[in-house]
Amino acid sequence: METILSVRDLEVSFHTYAGTVQAVRGVSFDLKKGETLAIVGESGSGKSVTSKAIMRLIPNPPGEITNGEIMFEGKDLAKLSEKEMLKIRGRDIAMIFQDPMTSLNPTMTIYKQIAEGLKQHQGLTGEDAKKRTLELLTLVGIPNPEARLKQYPHQLSGGMRQRIVIAIALACNPKVLIADEPTTALDVTIQAQILELLKDIQQKTGTAIIFITHDLGVVANMADRVAVMYAGRLVEKGTVDEVFYEPRHPYTWGLLGSMPRPTDDRNEALPAIPGTPPNLLDPPKGDAFAPRNPYAMKIDFEKEPPMFQVSDTHFASSWLLHPQAPAVTPPRAIRELALKYRPDSAFAKSFTKGGAE
């Protein structure tokens, strides 16, 4: 499929009083037309910064894109002027924010907030703008849209507000939609509704979605492909099945292993990744995950691993994939997942063949 957005070696830094924080340290990925790419990682891994960098919404100062390119329709967004960026933001690339309670302007009516983008990019005013706004409100599943036009955000519930935020993002039929943890601030039933809505919208409009989240359940539900971020780098990327059932990076193992499953023994503690992420003011030499990694080898502390290709679509950045690396047995939860869903994969065979456990 055709690639619509291509990020290469993206680096973003923030200049603070304490020093320069390297929030994103060389991230590369492609987004294909109409697909959903999930970027997962824990807090502070750089996933939000990556998405804001694509929109060029990193406040400068203190933030700065220090390296890399963001290719979109033949243009490098990282190098466009602010004026040229105005034409892309909200029209070609739109964004949905995390907290619907704060992302709408409390002093403006719903209609004005939606119609603003329509006027800016498509010159729609008056009846045309109103008609399109009603269309959008219907599309995002707002009942009785006519009555909502004159209402203010505080008169709507959180779920409704998030639908409005989505309507604002969809106003100009964007080619890329960036959803930055769009369901984190919502309760579980509303989460499910919003996810359904996003899927539905993607089917109707064919927009590509970058879905930022730390919720692996949401990823499994939404994404075509997954990129796992840690300490400002991508550590593993592949299709959902590859990352969930044949994960290769110990960090991905840790993430998947710490997800509770209905079959878990209730008396057993839920596995967690020990330690904390590194301070990006001074990123560690070698693999940033090494200090927390029970599988770390000597080289992990000395040299950063390259991206190893596992399959056409699957990449992971771990020295364990090096031909000279010793064979290791992944944690039990990972083995069970692989054996259950991908018993014939090379990954499953890699630890059954040796007859481990």
Place this chain on the structure above:
Amino acid sequence: MGRYILQRLTYGLITFFLIATFTFFLMDLLPGSPYQNQEKLTESQIQLLNDRYGLNDPLPVRYATYIGNMLQGDLGVSFRTANRPVTELIMERIGPSAQLGLQALVLGTLVGILLGVVAAIRHNTVIDYGSMFVSVIGISVPSFVFAALLQYYVGVQFKLLPVAFWDSPAHTILPTISLSLGVTASIARFVRTEMLEVTGQDYVTLAKAKGLSGNAIVWKHMVRNAMIPAITILGPLTAALLTGTFVIEKIFAVPGLGELFVTSITLNDYSVIMGTTLFFSAVFILIILMVDLLYGVVDPRIRLGGDN
């Protein structure tokens, strides 16, 4: 909404009544009496005048008479100016004062918003420091100092504008500027702080993500939200303006209410003191009410009553 206004007006009336009572009794403590210093009057003439205006009655009786008359809209007559009714005196003087106060409030607010917004947008630059320097001076230096400086430089040295009196629009410029500087300074500081606060809000990022230009974001999304807390200080600022006019009117020889008020105190002109005090109180009470209603206009979240 109507109910709210009615309730507020009732409270206002109570406040008004209390002010009237306090002022009346406090005034009695002023040294001297209206006719005491008249050299051309004999003792018996003064006695006669005091009897004529009921000044010999005991305090509670005088109070009851005054309140009774006040409720009928009669604020008494001036003891000085040829028995003219106080209401007539106030009406005669209100024009210049109202114009001066209003001009100063509008000018001060607009310039204050502009300074505050510009300082916030150019945060931590020379422009920011400059406008905050101006506003610190505006807050800490009293208006009569500006008045004297403006009179001297603009009026006397460069002869650009009239130094005093109240004859043409040009005459109003210097007093208005002197009076508005305090307002400008307070509003500017407030708006700047609030603008910086609003800059980090999610809805500003969302507005940016819509592809709006910097100007549209500032004026459509940020200023209105930054104004909400700034409205709070409009009430106290108006009070400061009212008292400020006394001094400014005196300096620029503006024939306004403030001048009438100050003179009446030095002359023990009881009914004029009462009349002007009550008039200023009424204006102030109404302004506070208007400021509270203004909240609802700017911020839909605190719009009152069942217009949901």
